[in-house]
Amino acid sequence: MTYTASMRVWRGDDEGGELVDYEVEVNEGEVVLDIVHRLQATQAGDLAVRWNCKAGKCGSCSAEINGKPRLMCLTRMNTFGEDEVVTITPLRAFPVIRDLVTDVSFNYEKAREVPSFTPPVGLEPGDYRMTQVDVSRSQEFRKCIECFLCQNTCHAIRDHEENKKEFAGPRFLMRVAELDMHPLDTLDRKELAQDELGLGYCNITKCCTEVCPEHIKITDNALIPLKERVADVKYDPIRWLGSKIRKRDGL
């Protein structure tokens, strides 16, 4: 079934921009990214958009559709009414380059602030041995496709540019949690999470979880467990006393 949809797309660059209205054909089974491509092909040849797989796996096509941060390639047009205006804007937490394309380098900078996997000294790659139960918890976090929708939606940076310095954002605190739970990682990352990466900025309001296209339970399974781990070492006098009496490392 084919119909003509009303779309509004943000056009502009870092100097300014505006929402521009388009009327465009929509066919059965199409997703928002298809419509953006049709716009490019028929009436806005210079419309900038970033995409790659069209299968929800590369994390390139993140945008905001009717105000909700989503992947354009996973948002079906039939979730909107035929007479509904569908608005597409670039991610709002990052600097815009052009139209729907933003500069997400903030995320790569933050990624570099997380010390990489640190196996025990002397243990060579190839000699790593671990049981499935010990890794299955953090495997959930490996589903991440680096779309940065969570980073874009987290109000701690979305509404407060000034916090970008202090706060690594949900995606990278999840990375810290992943490594802290890793059976072969030897670094203690709890102080780092709280003191360097700004875990305290997260007020567990779960927007990262709400927008994650991989349905990773970021808040429940990574951020809150990480907060609990931090509380173990920093805010738990009883444990602190216990650790003075006998070493509890390597549990």
Place this chain on the structure above:
Amino acid sequence: MATLPDASRTAGRATISQRTLRTDKWWLQPLITVIVLVSFVIYSTWRAFSNANYFYEPLISPFYSPCLATSCVEGSTNFTPFGGWWILSPALIILIIPLGFRMTCYYYRKAYYRSFWQSPPACAVSEPHKKYTGETREPLILQNFHRYFFYLGLLLNIVLTYDAIIAFRNHDGEWFHMSVGTVVLLANATLLWMYSLSCHSCRHALGGRLKHFSKHPVRYKFWTVVSRLNTRHPMFAWLSLFGVALADFYVMLVAQGTIQNLYFF
């Protein structure tokens, strides 16, 4: 309506002045939360200060149990460490625990940060505050003490379970009877246990803090079960809140003689 804070406008972001472009009813959820929580606070404040109609052998309201002052009505207690100098309502002593437990609960934090503090009111809807430091400093850094309230809450659950068990007596203290009140107190205790067991601190203490599940098979089992409950923690948070209010309300109605505590046997 608030727009984006200045710093965020000047950082080369797309110039969009609307606070949000969401077209759904994003304000509904926070609104419901405010209405429900405010109603509960009004009801429980009134009941906590009323200092009356909280005991009718063998039923005691969860707001007043354990009753720790000598001013507690006769028969409602035999443990009064607060003695006679406590002149306020005895509910105010014990309610500190559930209050602290729920205020620092990870789920309620989400609920009230979103609804009361609007930080954020909903996802991708900008918050009205100029500055935001989250839980990095006083007083909100104290949320990290949630686990202590969790342990105190467990003690309280034991007392309230005991209350439900002694409700298997009749008004004259004879055992092996059961009334609507027994069911009400049992349901209340059960919901409170589910709320506590599904708590994130519980999940952490039982197994979450381990690095090697394989070395602790029993704790791993516990962790698995609690993790499953944990996904329903928000539901238990609400149900147990209603449960406590309803249990108190029922005991109040019985104690003031509005209704009879109907006995099945």
